[in-house]
Amino acid sequence: MQLDQDHSGVFNVNYLPLQGLKTELSAECWLVLFEGQVVLNDEGAGEHFLWFSLEKFQPVIKQDAIVTGYFHGKAVGVVELTTLTVEADTVSFRSLLSVSDSTIYSLISHGLQILTSRSEHAFCGCCGHQTREKEGEWAMVCPECGHHAYPRISPCVIVLVTRGDEMLLVRHHRHGKESTMHTLVAGFIEPGESAEDAVHREVFEETGLTLGKLHYCFSQSWPFPHSLMMGFHAEYKSGELILEEEELCFGGWFHRDNPPDLPPEFTIARKLVNVFI
Numbered sequence: 001m002q003l004d005q006d007h008s009g010v011f012n013v014n015y016l017p018l019q020g021l022k023t024e025l026s027a028e029c030w031l032v033l034f035e036g037q038v039v040l041n042d043e044g045a046g047e048h049f050l051w052f053s054l055e056k057f058q059p060v061i062k063q064d065a066i067v068t069g070y071f072h073g074k075a076v077g078v079v080e081l082t083t084l085t086v087e088a089d090t091v092s093f094r095s096l097l098s099v100s101d102s103t104i105y106s107l108i109s110h111g112l113q114i115l116t117s118r119s120e121h122a123f124c125g126c127c128g129h130q131t132r133e134k135e136g137e138w139a140m141v142c143p144e145c146g147h148h149a150y151p152r153i154s155p156c157v158i159v160l161v162t163r164g165d166e167m168l169l170v171r172h173h174r175h176g177k178e179s180t181m182h183t184l185v186a187g188f189i190e191p192g193e194s195a196e197d198a199v200h201r202e203v204f205e206e207t208g209l210t211l212g213k214l215h216y217c218f219s220q221s222w223p224f225p226h227s228l229m230m231g232f233h234a235e236y237k238s239g240e241l242i243l244e245e246e247e248l249c250f251g252g253w254f255h256r257d258n259p260p261d262l263p264p265e266f267t268i269a270r271k272l273v274n275v276f277i
């Protein structure tokens, strides 16, 4: 079975995350965001999602740029705009991801999650005082009580369940009635639970099936808004399909030679399916 192959991560040498916060002075190019959309540059130079000058945005930049990493050796800052005053196309982060390579994915995912964290932790969760950035870390720290708030990462499991040459695929209500996309069972890890326990629980809760052997395959940062998807393969053990109908509108077995409509290639769900079909 192909799923037994080694899928250990390969470090992305084109994207290097920083260990701490830097000011905009050290940024050499910028990722510009407006209302959750990426503003595309019209400078005709380099990558169309990066800007090489912020001059035209200066009056409407919400806060100093945060340098979140390097792209092909250039320090990249992330900024948010209060209004879009220049004529420029914008594109949703999700759709940009679908056409991007892993370098761009890492860069945007990291930058977006740091911005989200700063906005979610602008005030202390313990005493309500305004926080400030901690030098050298991504944390926000409370000057009043010393509480540290680090960027939230929410671990989830996603699992390809197989039975011989068949795989279990489901459809979610949240994708809409018109959607024909079939995906994998997934869910958040609960406090005190191991990732493996979460796989067994989620599959049982959503489909009524029990699992035999399972193993971890690989993971993907999923910045909507701050999940870490941990991908597993599990073998079916027993049970008949009983769907959790509040969440799922369909579940069924598909032969590996005849898959239905699947999630986009950049998603971990698709990557897990791809090594099986």
Ligand SMILES: [Zn+2]
Pocket: 124, 125, 126, 127, 128, 129, 142, 143, 144, 145, 146, 147
């Ligand atoms: Zn505090």
